[in-house]
Amino acid sequence: SCELTQPPSVSVSPGQTARITCSGDALPRKYVYWYQQKSGQAPVLVIYEDTKRPSGIPDRFSGSSSGTTATLTLSGAQVEDEADYYCYSTDSSVNHSAFGGGTKLTVL
Amino acid sequence: EVQLVESGGDLVQPGRSLRLSCLASGFTFDDYTVNWVRQAPGKGLEWVSLIRSKAYGGTTEYAASVKGRFTISRDDSKTIAYLEMNSLKSEDTALYYCNMGSGAFDIWGRGTKVIVSS
Numbered sequence: 538s539c540e541l542t543q544p545p546s547v548s549v550s551p552g553q554t555a556r557i558t559c560s561g562d563a564l565p566r567k568y569v570y571w572y573q574q575k576s577g578q579a580p581v582l583v584i585y586e587d588t589k590r591p592s593g594i595p596d597r598f599s600g601s602s603s604g605t606t607a608t609l610t611l612s613g614a615q616v617e618d619e620a621d622y623y624c625y626s627t628d629s630s631v632n633h634s635a636f637g638g639g640t641k642l643t644v645l
Numbered sequence: 646e647v648q649l650v651e652s653g654g655d656l657v658q659p660g661r662s663l664r665l666s667c668l669a670s671g672f673t674f675d676d677y678t679v680n681w682v683r684q685a686p687g688k689g690l691e692w693v694s695l696i697r698s699k700a701y702g703g704t705t706e707y708a709a710s711v712k713g714r715f716t717i718s719r720d721d722s723k724t725i726a727y728l729e730m731n732s733l734k735s736e737d738t739a740l741y742y743c744n745m746g747s748g749a750f751d752i753w754g755r756g757t758k759v760i761v762s763s
Contacts, residue, residue, distance in 0.1 A: 572690070579742060579753040580682075580690065591749040623690050633706065634680070639689035 541624050541637035548643040555611040557640045559624030562605055569607040570625040571600060573618075574639075580623065584609060614644045647671035647752055649743045654757030657733055665728040665757055667743030674724035675699065677747055681717060681728045683739035684756075693741070694728065711737075733761045 541561040549555040559569060569587050572580035582591055584600035587607060597612045611618055624637040653665040667679065678701070681693040694707045694717040705717050716729040726743060740756040 574690070579755055581753075582746075582749070582751040585748055585751070589749065591751070621689070625690075625692070633708070634692045634695060636682075636690040636692055 541626060541635055543622075543624060543637035543640045545638070546641045546643065548645075549611075549614050551616055551644055552613050555614045555618075555642055555644070557609045557622050557624075557642065559607045559609070559626075559637050560605055561626060561637075563628040564602060564605050564607055564626060567626045567628060569600070569602055571598075571607075571609045572623045572625060572636075573620045574623065575620045583622075611642070614642070616644050618642060619644045649745060649752050649754035651741060651743050651754040651757035654741060654759045656760045656762065658763050659734060659761055661733055661761075662729070662731045663733060663759060665730065665741055665743075665759070667726040667728075667754060669724045669726075669745065669752075672750075672752070674745075675721045677745045679717070679719055679726040680744040681726075682742045682744055683737075683759075684742070685736075685739040688739075691739070696726065730759070733759075735761050737761050 541559050543559050547555055571584035573583045574580045583594050583598050587602040588600045599610045601608050621639045621641050623639045627634040650668045657663050678695050678697045680695045683691050683693050696705045696717045696719050714732045719726040738761045740758050742756045743754045745752050
């Protein structure tokens with residue numbers, strides 16, 4: 538199945554580097570997408586196809602993937618980056634898509 | 646303006662049906678897969694269903710939690726997608742989002758609320 542596992546929470550001080558992981562057996566075969574969701578708002582794509590950043594997303598956001606684990610890195614996290622972050626991927630072998638459980642990032 | 650607008654959410658009793666709509670504008674609707682994603686109160690995002698573009702066969706997929714009860718469809722001539730929800734359960738209570746896009750092009754609506762309660 539396409540099950541993705543994230544840590545429930547990550548906490549950093551402003552200016553520090555935050556890393557959020559996403560683990561799943563299908564990840565070596567499939568791209569990972571990362572979404573940021575602030576309270577009361579729709580999700581916003583911050584990383585697509587493992588490592589690419591949409592226009593308008595600050596370059597402190599980066600993505601990487603190795604084996605069964607993908608990582609979203611915020612280099613120099615800002616208070617405004619506080620949000621829930623979700624990884625997303627698909628697994629065509631089981632015709633299934635899924636989000637990770639989400640990680641609450643606290644910057645204070 | 647590129648946008649998706651969901652509608653059709655309501656308060657319904659368990660066992661009843663509801664049809665959600667997702668109206669697209671500002672881009673070529675035909676080119677993209679439509680996803681429905683839901684978020685129960687205080688919970689994370691849950692992928693519900695998708696329908697591919699005609700170029701990819703217009704095929705559909707469903708999460709195990711809704712398979713057999715929900716049906717996704719699209720009308721490219723009207724740039725609208727639907728989610729027909731039958732045999733609703735209390736655990737279907739959520740904000741339902743429509744999502745479309747590919748690569749860096751990624752659009753979400755603001756969601757429509759479904760409450761299943763007696």
